[in-house]
Amino acid sequence: MTATPDGHDEAMMRRALDLARRAASLGEVPVGAVVYETDSGRVLGEAFNRREQDRDPSAHAEFLAIREACRAVSDWRLNHCSLAVTLEPCPMCAGLIVNARVGRVVYGTDDPKAGAVRTLYALLNDDRLNHACAVVPGVLAEESAGLLRAFFRSLREK
């Protein structure tokens, strides 16, 4: 189910892009994520990718933001929330989105290597799983893709 951006989505994506820039400044692949209440826009969790710093294969931006939001509401269910993330989630993160019952997912650029929302898999819209959510792809996609391109170009030039 593909939807269009709603009230808070673009502002939240700009916040996620700022987080992605902080990741890049620390030498991490630049991805940022924000979890917010869909109606109010209140932020419950936000993070950037910290895999290298934390030496933790689960430390993707959206994964950390969702866990922080669950702590904020003392529940593992986030049906009333939206997630804005600059890059299409991988299978691990899409699986967490299903497990946490996140209501909506707004994302920036597609991930041809591991995208599990519509590129390699469509995990968020599989009738066999026990949750499906609205998906808004392509929000500020060029800004997100530009950050990733610049990051990998700078790695190659080192």
Next chain:
Amino acid sequence: MTATPDGHDEAMMRRALDLARRAASLGEVPVGAVVYETDSGRVLGEAFNRREQDRDPSAHAEFLAIREACRAVSDWRLNHCSLAVTLEPCPMCAGLIVNARVGRVVYGTDDPKAGAVRTLYALLNDDRLNHACAVVPGVLAEESAGLLRAFFRSLREK
């Protein structure tokens, strides 16, 4: 790629079953998991499902065990390790197994509702992703399935 049980696999699955029983005693869905060095059998991480207690949608047994193992070796890569888990991993956990480059996965019973190793998806053997691993399904499967059946029966009788 399906393989057969190796030296330490059955002992590790018995340990994972003991962990699953501890989960059940706390009212959690009984799933247990152990991460061990494939050659030596040295245990690097072990856990049982703690989703309700932790109010954390990522607190599946194998997820916690893998993160513990990464902390033990100070690395996000576990190519030299095997994971024994009593239930077929879900998409989130299979995604983490790929992201953490776990070398081998030994599991007990198939999960018809969310299994992402061979039931609904085959995430551990997808050439498009950047890691594939050996899979040993069905190890002590009846014991694992029996624990799950007894747990859900006791819930219905409450």
